[in-house]
Amino acid sequence: MSDDADATDEDVLDSLFSTIEARQRDLPEGSYTASLFTHEKGENAVLEKLGEESTELILAAKDDDHEELLHESADFVYHLLVLLAMKDLSVDDLRTELEARF
Ligand SMILES: N=c1c2ncn([C@@H]3O[C@H](COP(=O)(O)OP(=O)(O)OP(=O)(O)O)[C@@H](O)[C@H]3O)c2ncn1[C@@H]1O[C@H](COP(=O)(O)O)[C@@H](O)[C@H]1O
Structure with a gap:
């Protein structure tokens, strides 16, 4: 759990997203999240990770x-x-989009 967000009173997705926004804003050294925002490949870095993770997820399933x-x-x-x-x-x-589908 990160120091940036307290999940005690908050949904874990909200806490995680707050932490991600803090990393995007502060770009601390040594942060994997910050490295995705400053990657030389630009947005392709995170898009490639999503491709890899979805493949790994499918194989696990x-x-x-x-x-x-x-x-x-x-x-x-x-x-x-x-x-x-x-x-x-x-x-x-994302929540709004999902709720609109109910
Ligand atoms: N939830 C995550 C999270 N999930 C995955 N990852 C990273 O995403 C990368 C996944 O890439 P890979 O699959 O190639 O890595 P891997 O270790 O080979 O993974 P597996 O094979 O185990 O799937 C790893 O470096 C993980 O550490 C994450 N890195 C950070 N967070 C959250 O972000 C917060 C801030 O983290 P920092 O940015 O590191 O400060 C943390 O407190 C966490 O809450």
């Missing part, structure tokens, strides 16, 4: 490996949130 499926799902969701931040979208925008 095909293997019926629940632990690995959860691990890869978390990797995918994290990188998806980084992409949303990069595109000036937020986890609330």
Whole structure:
């Protein structure tokens, strides 16, 4: 858990997204998240990670490996949130889109 956001009173997705926004703003050294925002490949860095993570997620599902499926799902969701931040979208925008489908 990061120091930037307290998940006690907040949904974990909100806390994670707040941390991602803080990394985007402050670009601290040694932060993997910050490195995605400053990568020489630009947005392709996170897009490539999403491609890799989705492949790993599919392989875990095909293997019926629940632990690995959860691990890869978390990797995918994290990188998806980084992409949303990069595109000036937020986890609330995602929530709104999902709610509109009910
Ligand atoms: N949730 C994540 C998160 N999920 C995945 N990753 C990173 O995403 C990368 C995934 O790439 P790879 O799959 O190639 O890495 P890997 O270690 O080979 O992964 P697997 O093979 O295990 O899937 C790894 O470097 C992970 O550390 C994450 N990095 C950061 N976060 C969150 O972001 C916060 C800020 O982190 P920093 O930016 O590092 O300060 C952290 O507190 C976490 O809450």
